[in-house]
Structures are given as C-alpha cells and as structure tokens.
Amino acid sequence: DAGVIQSPRHEVTEMGQEVTLRCKPISGHDYLFWYRQTMMRGLELLIYFNNNVPIDDSGMPEDRFSAKMPNASFSTLKIQPSEPRDSAVYFCASSPEGRREGYTFGSGTRLTVV
C-alpha cells in the first residue's frame, strides 16, 4: 500500500485565494482525519469522517474552512478565502475500525499564504 497520499506537498498562494488540499486514505480505512500543525498551537484536529460522513468538525477554525469526502478514497480540505494566519502544515490521516490501531499519517501539505 502506498500509504496516505496528500497533494500538493507545498502550496504558496496569495491572501484571498482559494486553496484546496487533497487526501487519498489507505484503502479499507473507515476513518479520515484532517489536522493542522503550527509552532504556536501544535497539532490540532480540524475534522474527521467515518465512512465518508463528517463526525466532528468542531476544530474547523472558521467558515472559511470546509471539508468533503465524496467517496471512500478521496477527501478535500478547502480554504476560501485564505489568510496569512492559515499558513501551516496540514496533515491527513486514516485509520481502520479497530480500536487499537493507530493512525497512519500522510506526509502533509505545507501551506504558505502571502
């Protein structure tokens, strides 16, 4: 298995532009998570899905952030409009149903908003 695949690896965009981050979870994993990592706040859970359904989006910072999972093999995190304070590394992770299984993380997308 190729693991959790995220694209792009790096994204530089201007303030006000729309940004879309993509994630392909591991096949057969029922859970998908979006995290944001910054020096100031560490690792923050933004939203997670179970069987393509959003379960908890309480970590989504503002209405500018939205996430979708149209099928079991694809998810997007969209920021519109983007702001400099959104600059961070965004991670996608997936996990199977079993309780003892940890998460498998993607390599992340480093977003820079200028």
Place this chain on the structure above:
Amino acid sequence: GEDVEQSLFLSVREGDSSVINCTYTDSSSTYLYWYKQEPGAGLQLLTYIFSNMDMKQDQRLTVLLNKKDKHLSLRIADTQTGDSAIYFCAERVSGGYQKVTFGTGTKLQVIP
C-alpha cells in the same frame, strides 16, 4: 476533558538512554500511543500500550504506564542520531469514536 502534556525539549548524548515523559488527564483512556515525526514528514506510529498494561518493550523502546498517576513514558535505549525527531504522546478514550488526542510533542536532540 482530554489533555495531554509533554515537555518541549530533550537533549541526550549518542549512546545514552532517552526518557520522554507524558501526562494525561482522562482516566478512561483505553490506548496510549507514541508517534515519531522526523523533519518534513508526517507522524509515524512507534508503539502503543493498552491501558491495563504497565509496560511494553519493543527492541530499543520501552513504554511504561502508571495509570494511577496518569503518566506515560517512552525510553529509548542506546539513542542514535537517527532518533532525533519530535515524539508525540497520544491517548484514545473510551466511549468515543476513533478520536485520539495528541500531546504537544517533545523534540529530542541527539548529540554525537
């Protein structure tokens, strides 16, 4: 509520043992995890321990759990320069979905 705390930084000499500590607040934790993050990479699961265990050993890694004090530690024997990374402690509590709470991470620096 769930809260996981770690010290931010640890520096050790190559060949010494490293001990990374973590405290958590939720007594209903079921599984506790240690993840490793190397520069420019995502988090990688190193090991986990079930809450009814006191210790788990896996090659150079030893995990100790003190459930009474809600304290978890990761010991790395014979620390190597390749062990330099950020180490995250995480807990999963019972009753919820697959939601895992991560600590702030401890940056381990190994001095040659």
